[in-house]
Amino acid sequence: MTAVLSQTPATAKAAPLILLMIIFIDGLGTALLLPMLPMLLDPGDPAGVVFGSAPTAARTAGLYGVLLAGYAFAMMVGAPLLGALSDRIGRRPTLLLAVTGSVAGYALSTWAVSVGSVGSVGLLIAGRLLGGTFAGSVPVAQAMLVQTPDSAMKRIGWVMFAMTAGFFTGPALTGILLAAHTPGASLLLPLQVALTLSVLCLLMAFLLPSTPAPAATMGSSLIRQVLNGFTSPATRRPLFALLWLQIGWNLFYQYLPWMLARQSQTVGSISLLLTVVGIGMCIAFIWVAGALQTRYPAPQIARAAIPVLVVSCALLAATLDNSLALVFGALAAIAYGVAYTALIGHALACEQSSLRGTVLGIAASLAAGAAAVTALLGGIIGVWGNLLLASLSVAALALSWVILLLGRDRDE
Structure with a gap:
């Protein structure tokens, strides 16, 4: 099946904007919760979730990690399963399913805080896992x-811009909503806003034009379809390169504030x-990537950008x-x-259009997995100092480049 949106000219023209708004709101809603965790x-805050027993500092820190890493692992x-499903039943039905699940996750998280009873922690974890x-x-x-x-690189750049803008807007909005928060005051408002935004996403998804039905039913299971997409000779190399790119960048970016604090840098x-x-x-997502693709x-x-990234980091x-840190x-x-953006475009160019959802789902899975793993391991590595943290990050990025170089002849 193709992913071409086929309806009236008006709805077809509005569809990209609707999709980008859904992605922006999804990113905003996800990041909205992070500062209030x-x-x-x-x-000690009566407005938070209720513990079944007196929590220790270690238990509270562990739950914080579970809420962050659990979402990423889920x-x-x-x-990848939703991406593969969209190759079977169509993009729009799968998108509606995904957004409905997100609504349920936000609803469960909101309920966890509102009920204020023993077991609320479990409800909050369940809401994050569902989301x-x-x-x-x-x-x-x-x-x-x-x-x-x-058009892959240009439009993927749009998607990443919308998501990045949402992630940066979410925490700022939480800061505004909880600016006057005092211990014991309600924490429901950001959760209610996130739930409302997710419902808005669902309503907007219903406005999207339908996508063509799949050309044929695929015989393999969804899991097998995902595994085939990852192990296919055509997509394996760019996806592996993407994995190491994400590991290297996340390890550096997630712990950049920590490294700066060790250099006695101020919060400002x-x-x-x-x-x-x-x-x-x-800037890269909305302009540079698309301009280079032409x-x-x-x-x-990708082969040119990754060395620049290695040296810059x-x-x-x-x-x-x-x-000079601002320049680099x-x-x-x-x-x-x-x-x-180039690695995603590279992977899509290697695969047939009927499996585009599978490939993009795998890419999202790799990004989430890399974020979760580096979040958990970075703290352990960082104990040994900034040099080791930065060195391992740069090494992972360099490995991504080497993986691409190994298949250079096949790409040309």
Whole structure:
């Protein structure tokens, strides 16, 4: 089946904007909850979730990790299955299913805080796991937007821009909503906003035009279809390169504030650098990646962008204590955005269009898995200092480049 949206000219023209709005709201809703997790798990705050027994500091920290990593691991499982399902039953039905699951996850999380009884922690964890499992709306929306390999990088850039903008807007909105929060005051408002936004996503999804029915029913199971997409000789190399790119970048980016704090940087300096990195990624996604695609093939772009990323991250790690960090941070962010988008375009160009949802779902799964693993392991690695953390990050990025170089002849 193809992912081409076929309805009236008006609905077909509005469909990309609707999809990008859904992705933006999904990212905003997900990030909206992150700043308030410490308050939700604070045993001294009556407005948070209720523990069944007196919690220790270790237990509270462990639950915080479970809520963060659990969502990512659930997405790692759910995203490729939803992507593969969209190749079978169509993009729009699968998108509706994914957004409905997200609504249920937010509803369960909101209920967990509102009931205020023993067992609320379990409900909150269940809500996060449910939301993560159905967080496959992004790869399905990507499959609807990416109609041909020629348009892949440009439209994937749009998707990543919408998602990045949502992730940056979410915490800011939470800060506004809870600006006057005091211990014991209600924490429901951000959760209610997230639930309302997810319902809005569902309503917007119903406005999307239908997609063509699958050309034929695939005989293999969904799991087998996902495994075939990952192990296919055509897609294996760009997907493996993407995995190591994500591991390297996440390890560096997630612990960048920690590394800066070790250099005695102020909160203002840390926020400024992270803002510059965010702006750099947005520029790469919305403009640079698409502009490069019009001149060069995706594999060539990826092979050029990753070395720039490697060098930029190394120089950024070496200049965290001075203003040059802003320059290298911006350069690293742009290089990452271009490399990520190019690798997705490379993988899509290697696979038939009827399996586009499967490939994009696998890519989302790899990104979620890399984020979860680096979040858990980075703290252990970081104990040994910034040098080891930055070195392993750069090594992972370099490995991504080597994987691409091994198949250079087949790409040309």
